[in-house]
Amino acid sequence: MKKIIAGLFISLDGIGEAPATWHFPYWNDEMGAAVGAIWSRSDTMLLGRKTWQELASYWPHNPEAEGADVMNGTPKLVVSSTLDNVDAWPNSTLLEGDLVEAVAELKAGPGKDISISGSLTLTRALLRAKLVDELHLLVHPIALGSGTRLFDGGEHIPLQLLSSTTFTTGVLHTVYAPA
Template sequence: MRKITAGLFMSLDGVIADPQDWHFPYFDDAMGAAVDAQLGSADTLLLGRVTYDGFADAWPDREAEGGPDAVFAKKLGDARKLVVTHQDRDFPWRNSERLDGELTEAAAALRNEPGGDVAISGSVSVVRQLLAEGLLDELHLLVHPIVVGKGQRLFAEGTTIPLRLLSSETFGTGVLHVVYTRDEAAPGGSYDDAKAHLVQE
């Protein structure tokens, strides 16, 4: 079965909006390797319309310019790109098409197809829906040591989704790379259970 993974840049206060305004000072070799492992190694990208449009406006030109980011740009260009949208439109970036059908059903079908991983970048509405339905295998968060103070957050108010930590790494910049999955066997408990673990004088 193929894995569906999602990667997002996040501030310490949970903001994922407009990372171009705050995350570049923290981008180093370690973060580049983490992004490449999650996004650049996938053979299929699942993107919301807004994220797709932003990528399509930038990455083809970067590939054509042949700069230091051209190799990564080519990986994105060569990948199959499925766009989650209700609009009937053209997709100018090569290997791009609209995702057919309802998101969760189509994502479940994607997981059962042969091939490599399916990667999501940004696309918060897609991530939220798949995580809620238990269809997101890995949630990669690159948590930056900065408080942004405004902007969209990954989790909407009132959201409760138990998660299990798969791995964590601290970069030299102070960025935390944490990987979670849904915890279908999340523990229960109350204060009465917790207080037994308080230090006793």
Template sequence: MRKIIASLFISLDGVVEDPAAWHLPYFSDEMGAAVMDALATADTVLLGRETYDSFAGAWPERETAGGEDAGMAKALGDARKIVVSRQPLEFTWRNSELLRGDLVEAVTALKNEPGDTHIAMSGSISVVQQLLDAGLLDELRLLVHPVAVRRGRRLFEDGENPVPLTLVSAETFRTGVQHLVYQVA
């Protein structure tokens, strides 16, 4: 069975919504490498529609431009991209498709498909939350920023069941951001 690894920017007070509004002062090459590690090594990327729209609006152009991140852009373009959306979509980025059917059933089937690597996720808050609740997420990579945003959607909102996690690794970047890797127990 393939693993699903989700990476998220998160504030000290647990906010994951709209990181572009608060995370940029803490961005560094260390953080970029940590975020891209899971994405660049995956042959399949699972994304919510908003995250997909953001990625599709940036990465194809970066690949074409041939700059320093063109290799990463090519890896993302070559990966199978599965988008979770309740509405039909037309895709312009190669290797993109809509997840069909019930999320839990479809992702369970996806995990059982053959593949050379893990399935990566970036952002896509509601999808991550649903997969955590369903016990389908295997690893959570959090980039904890030293800022209390104080408003916005949190990763762990009110729910019925605890989510037990096991810390696998922790690293503190020069900017004060902590890269915490948890396995879902």
């Protein structure tokens, strides 16, 4: 069975909103290797609407950028109740039907794992539905004070720490699984 692997850049105070505005000073080869390891295990990306729109505004227009071959070439499933189409970024498809049922069906299908990048609302919903198998948090040494948090005060989600690695930039890469 495939795994759902969610990877998020978050601040010390749990904010994962708009990482493009604060995370790049911490990017290095260590973080690139950690993110690359997730991508190498997956053959499909699962993205929420906001994350898809942000990524779609960059990647299709920058085919020479490092990582563009993976970002543009990997099939993307987009979760949205407001988008009519996802033609702006090749290899993107709207995920139809009930989210939990559709993702459970995807997990049971053939192929490699499915990765989620960012997509706080989507990740939160799949954690609550117990469909996330690994949660990779790249915790940055910065407190942002305001913004959307991964955990929004909803129900308890017990997790178990599988590993943790500290990068030279002070970023902590933690990997959790459902407890």
